[in-house]
Amino acid sequence: MQRQSDTDEQKLRALEIPFHERRVLVLAPLGRDGCLICRLLERAQIVCGISTPDRLADEISNGAGTAIIAEESLNVRSVERLASVLRQQPSWSDLPLILLTAAGRVTSATLQRNLLREPLGNVLLLERPVRPETLLSSVQNALRARFRQYQVRDYVRQQAQAEEALRRTEKLAVAGRLTASIAHEINNPLEAVTNIVWLLQNNPELPVEARDYLRMAQQELDRVTHITKQTLSFYREPSQSAQINVGELLNGVLGVFSARLQNKDVRLQRDIDTTCKVPGRPGEIRQIFANLISNSVDAVPQHGAMRIRCAPGHSRGRRGVRILFGDNGPGIPYAIRSKIFEAFFSTKGAVGTGLGLWVVKDLVAKHGGSVQVRSRNGSTPSWTVFSVFLPADFEASQPRSTP
Ligand SMILES: Nc1ncnc2c1ncn2[C@@H]1O[C@H](COP(=O)(O)OP(=O)(O)OP(=O)(O)O)[C@@H](O)[C@H]1O
């Protein structure tokens, strides 16, 4: 009796095909045919299992290398079910079937059986009595063809993954170039405005109130200048790292949002400890807070509520500060939660660029911290809470030196 060769066995292992994808399903309910076929296959180290007319279609949809079917076990109903499963195969798949037919002359009954099995597609007919060698070599050929199909499937999957990775990288490269050129264009008028504000500030004829406003304008202009310079130099600029009072910085950012909060009549509950300090770059931490608060203000309904909390915290045994940004907006649907930190993911149409949380994630990681989201969507009350942890013992707080 022919045994599956060692090389075949090695190939099979190399392909690492899971059990259910290489098994041979045997449907031969009459007599001892099923048992004998299985014994033959097992001796050749081919995984197999006996099936029944009711279960075969379901078992095939769960995965199979091939199926050996005794023709007399098929009827119109079982062929229809089988054909419907086979029609649903993905484009790479064309399951080979081996049909054991009865020998003899062509009669109207055999012609009818031919018509019956037509919908089954990729079928090899073996006339009984079949010699064991013939059956074995037919099964091996069918499996070989099936394994080729799996290779095509894996190749198609890898291609799709590589294309997706490339698409993302290209998107990021385009974004990088675009932001750098925008930053460059903004820089020139910005310098002019900064100079004008400075000249005005030093005008002794201006009332004190006007000078206060100018001082605030100067601070905001400094921030914009810092952001454009950072963008232009791809974070190369040695921005100053210092011990930051997180609570005070957070209160400052909230001040900038006061008009938007008032417009929506948002009830803001602040619970901000102003003693916590962490090492970091103030401009970047301000950006983290501004993006998260901006998202909450976008999400919260008219007369809605927001809660912002800042307190000492721990994460994985490290000391630091935990800042929570909560709102009673519509929440984030579960299906998109894994995507919101990706660049360019936005549900806000033309108003959103989808870069806010991507920047948050990057800057939090730059400070050795972490950011998580919890949300309830679809049932009342809906809410979202973003939680940021910034460690107090972060050492790599030197400026990033990536090109
Ligand atoms: N607090 C929140 N409540 C509900 N959905 C939110 C909240 N924060 C973020 N999201 C969802 O996450 C998506 C991505 O947010 P992200 O800040 O990255 O981009 P964006 O706000 O759409 O655009 P922008 O670049 O202007 O910030 C949002 O479009 C929104 O669907």
Ligand SMILES: [Mg+2]
């Ligand atoms: Mg945003």
